[in-house]
Every structure is written in C-alpha cells, then in structure tokens.
Amino acid sequence: MEAYAIIRKKRDGERLSPEEISWFIDRYVAGEVADYQAAAWLMAAYLRGLDAGETLALTEALARSGEQVDLSGIRGVxxxxxxxxxxxxxxxxxxxxxxxxxxxxxxxxxxxxxxxxxxxxxxxxxxxxxxxxxxxxxxxxxxxxxxxxxxxxxxxxxxxxxxxxxxxxxxxxxxxxxxxxxxxxxxxxxxxxxxxxxxxxxxxxxxxxxxxxxxxxxxxxxxxxxxxxxxxxxxxxxxxxxxxxxxxxxxxxxxxxxxxxxxxxxxxxxxxxxxxxxxxxxxxxxxxxxxxxxxxxxxxxxxxxxxxxxxxxxxxxxxxxxxDEPELLPQAPQKIPVLSPRAGYVVQINALAVGEAARALGAGRRRKEEGVDPAVGVLLVAKTGSRVEAGEPLAYILAREKGVAEAQELLAGAFTVAVNPPKTRPLVCAVVEK
Incomplete structure (x- = not known):
C-alpha cells in the first residue's frame, strides 16, 4: 500500500477498505505518512464523504492508535x-x-x-x-x-x-x-x-x-x-x-x-x-x-x-x-447585573453569546494551554419564557477584572425580549437507538 494511492482513491469517490484506512492511520502516527498527505486525505474524505463501514474502520483505527483502557477489573456494568x-x-x-x-x-x-x-x-x-x-x-x-x-x-x-x-x-x-x-x-x-x-x-x-x-x-x-x-x-x-x-x-x-x-x-x-x-x-x-x-x-x-x-x-x-457549604467554592469579587431594556417575555437567549461571555471573563480558554479562573462566569436570572420588567436583571456577570466590558457587550445582545411569550421547545428533540 502507499499513501498516494489511498488519497487518490478517496479523491475519486471510491470506497476504502478497512485495511487501507488502518494502514493509513497507523503509518501517519508512525510518521511515515506526512502531514500534507494526511491533510489531502482529510479534504478528500470531507468532500467525498465516508460511508458507515469506512467510518467504523476509521473509528477503530483511531481507537487502536494509543492506550486501551482496561476496565475488566471493575465489577458490574x-x-x-x-x-x-x-x-x-x-x-x-x-x-x-x-x-x-x-x-x-x-x-x-x-x-x-x-x-x-x-x-x-x-x-x-x-x-x-x-x-x-x-x-x-x-x-x-x-x-x-x-x-x-x-x-x-x-x-x-x-x-x-x-x-x-x-x-x-x-x-x-x-x-x-x-x-x-x-x-x-x-x-x-x-x-x-x-x-x-x-x-x-x-x-x-x-x-x-x-x-x-x-x-x-x-x-x-x-x-x-x-x-x-x-x-x-x-x-x-x-x-x-x-x-x-x-x-x-x-x-x-x-x-x-x-x-x-x-x-x-x-x-x-x-x-x-x-x-x-x-x-x-x-x-x-x-x-x-x-x-x-x-x-x-x-x-x-x-x-x-x-x-x-x-x-x-x-x-x-x-x-x-x-x-453543605457551597461558599467554600471559589467566589468572584464582582457581581454586575445585566438589565432588561424593556418589559416583556424573554423569547430567545443566544447560548453561544453567553458561553463567549463566560470565556471572556476567564471561565473558558481560547487555546488548550491556557488556564481558567474557576470563580468567574455568568449567572442567568431569566430563561426563555420568563416575564421581565424594564430595568430588571436578566443575568449577573461574576468577574474579577478580566473581560468585563466584552462580557457586557455580548450579554446585552444575547437576550431578546418581546411582547408575546415564545413557543416552547422540547428539551429532548429525538431519541436515536438504531
């Protein structure tokens, strides 16, 4: 086998065998397949897709590439x-x-x-x-x-x-x-x-x-x-x-x-x-x-x-x-309210904006090597469907000094308040067993 042939085969929309996928992944981990070849294969797989059998073969090859956790010593399910x-x-x-x-x-x-x-x-x-x-x-x-x-x-x-x-x-x-x-x-x-x-x-x-x-x-x-x-x-x-x-x-x-x-x-x-x-x-x-x-x-x-x-x-x-004493957990020194600009119902909360606000404060990281501040974050007061009055808090920013202005800007746009209540969304959208 050779990497070039496997890349070309997937580029042309052909199905790869489990042996070809396993060979490619094993050689990549070993350094025998270069990054530029792996990148070409990924783009071919992205554009041409992988069927269920190919995806299983890739999954198993990835899983075998390192340590397998042996849980046989644990009694029970x-x-x-x-x-x-x-x-x-x-x-x-x-x-x-x-x-x-x-x-x-x-x-x-x-x-x-x-x-x-x-x-x-x-x-x-x-x-x-x-x-x-x-x-x-x-x-x-x-x-x-x-x-x-x-x-x-x-x-x-x-x-x-x-x-x-x-x-x-x-x-x-x-x-x-x-x-x-x-x-x-x-x-x-x-x-x-x-x-x-x-x-x-x-x-x-x-x-x-x-x-x-x-x-x-x-x-x-x-x-x-x-x-x-x-x-x-x-x-x-x-x-x-x-x-x-x-x-x-x-x-x-x-x-x-x-x-x-x-x-x-x-x-x-x-x-x-x-x-x-x-x-x-x-x-x-x-x-x-x-x-x-x-x-x-x-x-x-x-x-x-x-x-x-x-x-x-x-x-x-x-x-x-x-x-029994949650106050023993790290505590942020600042608690800054985010106020509702009008009365009405919260009809939408942009979860991405809330998450980005928490990250700006230091609760999350932009790069793997960064640390996090356990004390900071965003504490919501209202959820979708909540009735609020003008000037009432929608959320609180829990902060030290980092990222407060950015968090305030993100949260100001995260909440949509309207006259009429929203339609409810199901928490569980689907159950997949097969």
Missing part, C-alpha cells in the same frame, strides 16, 4: 456518558453520582473545555483539592469501591485523533459528520465502557446547530457503537439556551449540588433523569424507562445521590464540605 458540548452543561456532575447510587459503575474519562463550551474536568477542579489525574489501578479501585470515578483523559488515549484534529482545525475539515463521529466514538471505544449514552446538542450554543445534522451525527455514532459491540443510545437535546442558570466552573458545581438536593433547575433535572433512565435500561439495571425514572427520582429525593456525590468528591481528594 460500566457506563459512560458523552456530551457533544454545550453552555452550562454540568450534567455529568449530577448524572454520575445518580447512576452510581442506582448500582451502575461510572468509569469516565473527560476532557477540559475549549472554546465557548465548558469541560467537566475544569468544573471538578473548581472543588478545592479535587484530583483528576489518576493512575489506572487507582481509577479501577475507586470505581469498585464507590461506583464512580471521573479522570482527565491522558495524552496516550487516541493520539491519532489528536494529530488529525490539529490538521482538521487548519484545513477547514472540522464540520464533517463522519469525521466528528469517528473522533468522538474512538475515544469512547478506547475507554472501555459497556454502555454509552450520547447527548448530542443542537441549537445556538451547540457545535451542531442544525437539528437535522445533529440527528444524522447521532445515528452514525449509535451505528458505530453497535457495530463495535457496545450498548448505545443517543438523545438529541436542546442547546438553544444554556442548560440551567449557571455558566462557569464553580457556580456550575454549586448548581449541580443544588440539583442533587432536589432544588435544581427543571431542565437540568429532567435531562439527567432522561439520560439516566436510558442508561439503566441499556445496562439491564431496570426493566423499563418508567421504573428506571421512578428509581432515579427516589434516589434524588432520598438523598442517596447527594451522598454518593459527597463520597466521590472525598475519594478524589476534594473537600466534601462544599456539599
């Missing part, structure tokens, strides 16, 4: 959840202890945030003392002991994807559904879970803003997972406004704790129950969605999920006192 990224998406912080309280084993590798979307690892590290770097033996032992562990994904997992994504980022080939699906699912397959629940976001704050494209991505990722022998379901969910009210690392932790106490936002609570019910059914831990949901609601109301969160935080070195 191993569950993982992946979100395609959104604004205010602190679902893992609620869902992981909730599923663990229900008897699932949540063994999750997560990443840091990049761009306007937040990363689970950044949120967890807002808890004083919380460690996200874990050795594999420690990770497995903690899941067996507590039912849950979330660790930072290492550089050894799926290195081929990291190299290819750097090229996609500079060659205008990022927004290819097969390439996105392979990138996401390679990491999920390499991390070894039995059950994978996918939360595919759509709307103004999502990577896939078009609902039809989000459903296509969901179908392809489910197909890849099933062909690889995993139990997979995908929910396409609304990200046309932030999830919950808190957008920022420490304040999202506080909101997750409130949700585990039964006092969280309705949309966040509902999404966690929906994702959790699907996970329990796929894992054989519930006989129906109705019984699964009833069990999860019982664990929320009874405090068992909150107790599991406390146990999880302590197990990874965090200060469990934050459960």
């Amino acid at each position: 191993k569950v993982d959840k992946h979100s395609t990224g959104g604004v205010g998406d602190k679902t893992t912080l609620v869902l992981a202890p909730l599923l663990a309280a229900a008897g699932a084993k949540v063994a999750k590798m997560s990443g840091r945030g990049l761009g306007h979307t937040g990363g689970t690892i950044d949120k967890l590290e807002a808890i004083p003392g919380f460690r996200t770097a874990m050795e594999r033996e420690e990770f497995v032992a903690q899941v067996n002991r507590t039912g849950v562990a979330v660790a930072a994904q290492t550089e050894k997992i799926v290195p081929a994807d990291r190299k290819l994504y750097a090229l996609r980022d500079v060659t205008a080939t990022v927004d290819s559904i097969p390439l996105i699906a392979a990138s996401v699912m390679a990491k999920k397959l390499a991390c070894g879970a039995d059950v994978i629940v996918l939360d595919v976001k759509t709307g103004s704050g999502a990577f896939m803003q078009d609902a039809a494209a989000a459903q296509e991505l969901a179908r392809l990722m489910v197909a890849i997972g099933k062909r690889a022998g995993r139990r997979v379901v995908a929910l396409v969910t609304d990200m046309d406004q932030p999830l919950g009210y808190a957008v920022g690392n420490a304040i999202e932790v506080a909101e997750a704790i409130a949700t585990l106490k039964g006092r969280g936002p309705l949309d966040l609570t509902e999404l966690c129950l929906e994702l959790g019910s699907r996970a329990l059914c796929l894992g054989g831990l519930a006989v129906s969605l109705k019984t699964a949901r009833a069990r999860l609601e019982e664990l929320l109301l009874g405090g068992q999920a909150l107790g599991k969160f406390r146990e999880w935080v302590a197990a990874q070195g965090g200060d469990p006192r934050v459960v």
Whole structure:
C-alpha cells in the first residue's frame, strides 16, 4: 500500500477498505505518512464523504492508535456518558453520582473545555483539592469501591485523533459528520465502557446547530457503537439556551449540588433523569424507562445521590464540605447585573453569546494551554419564557477584572425580549437507538 494511492482513491469517490484506512492511520502516527498527505486525505474524505463501514474502520483505527483502557477489573456494568458540548452543561456532575447510587459503575474519562463550551474536568477542579489525574489501578479501585470515578483523559488515549484534529482545525475539515463521529466514538471505544449514552446538542450554543445534522451525527455514532459491540443510545437535546442558570466552573458545581438536593433547575433535572433512565435500561439495571425514572427520582429525593456525590468528591481528594457549604467554592469579587431594556417575555437567549461571555471573563480558554479562573462566569436570572420588567436583571456577570466590558457587550445582545411569550421547545428533540 502507499499513501498516494489511498488519497487518490478517496479523491475519486471510491470506497476504502478497512485495511487501507488502518494502514493509513497507523503509518501517519508512525510518521511515515506526512502531514500534507494526511491533510489531502482529510479534504478528500470531507468532500467525498465516508460511508458507515469506512467510518467504523476509521473509528477503530483511531481507537487502536494509543492506550486501551482496561476496565475488566471493575465489577458490574460500566457506563459512560458523552456530551457533544454545550453552555452550562454540568450534567455529568449530577448524572454520575445518580447512576452510581442506582448500582451502575461510572468509569469516565473527560476532557477540559475549549472554546465557548465548558469541560467537566475544569468544573471538578473548581472543588478545592479535587484530583483528576489518576493512575489506572487507582481509577479501577475507586470505581469498585464507590461506583464512580471521573479522570482527565491522558495524552496516550487516541493520539491519532489528536494529530488529525490539529490538521482538521487548519484545513477547514472540522464540520464533517463522519469525521466528528469517528473522533468522538474512538475515544469512547478506547475507554472501555459497556454502555454509552450520547447527548448530542443542537441549537445556538451547540457545535451542531442544525437539528437535522445533529440527528444524522447521532445515528452514525449509535451505528458505530453497535457495530463495535457496545450498548448505545443517543438523545438529541436542546442547546438553544444554556442548560440551567449557571455558566462557569464553580457556580456550575454549586448548581449541580443544588440539583442533587432536589432544588435544581427543571431542565437540568429532567435531562439527567432522561439520560439516566436510558442508561439503566441499556445496562439491564431496570426493566423499563418508567421504573428506571421512578428509581432515579427516589434516589434524588432520598438523598442517596447527594451522598454518593459527597463520597466521590472525598475519594478524589476534594473537600466534601462544599456539599453543605457551597461558599467554600471559589467566589468572584464582582457581581454586575445585566438589565432588561424593556418589559416583556424573554423569547430567545443566544447560548453561544453567553458561553463567549463566560470565556471572556476567564471561565473558558481560547487555546488548550491556557488556564481558567474557576470563580468567574455568568449567572442567568431569566430563561426563555420568563416575564421581565424594564430595568430588571436578566443575568449577573461574576468577574474579577478580566473581560468585563466584552462580557457586557455580548450579554446585552444575547437576550431578546418581546411582547408575546415564545413557543416552547422540547428539551429532548429525538431519541436515536438504531
């Protein structure tokens, strides 16, 4: 085989064999295929597309390019959840202890945030003392002991994807559904879970803003997972406004704790129950969605999920006192209101603008190597459908000194207030199981 022939074949719209895709990826990681050849192949794949078989072959080649996480030492059904990224998406912080309280084993590798979307690892590290770097033996032992562990994904997992994504980022080939699906699912397959629940976001704050494209991505990722022998379901969910009210690392932790106490936002609570019910059914831990949901609601109301969160935080070195004293989380010194210019109903909130405002304040990063400020962010007061009066706060900017003017400008244009209330949008737009 040779790289030139494989590039030409895909350029001409022909189907590549699994052996050709595997050879190309293996040689690229080994340095025998040059960046310019990989970039040419990516553009050919972007323009000509990859069918389901090619996408699966690419996914498996990416997954094999690095370390495979061996979870065989964990007793029980191993569950993982992946979100395609959104604004205010602190679902893992609620869902992981909730599923663990229900008897699932949540063994999750997560990443840091990049761009306007937040990363689970950044949120967890807002808890004083919380460690996200874990050795594999420690990770497995903690899941067996507590039912849950979330660790930072290492550089050894799926290195081929990291190299290819750097090229996609500079060659205008990022927004290819097969390439996105392979990138996401390679990491999920390499991390070894039995059950994978996918939360595919759509709307103004999502990577896939078009609902039809989000459903296509969901179908392809489910197909890849099933062909690889995993139990997979995908929910396409609304990200046309932030999830919950808190957008920022420490304040999202506080909101997750409130949700585990039964006092969280309705949309966040509902999404966690929906994702959790699907996970329990796929894992054989519930006989129906109705019984699964009833069990999860019982664990929320009874405090068992909150107790599991406390146990999880302590197990990874965090200060469990934050459960009862959220003020121990990092606090921003400034709280600046964003006021409504008129009376009426909030008919739209541009989630992307809210996410960009939080990033401007330091809650997110523009480059991978940047740090984040756990204390800053945006705290919404109104959501879509809320009635507001002129001069009432729509949100608060939680800040130090960085980025306040930029955040104010972004948030001033993020809210649309009109005379009549808006039509409601469903939180779960579609469920993809096949």
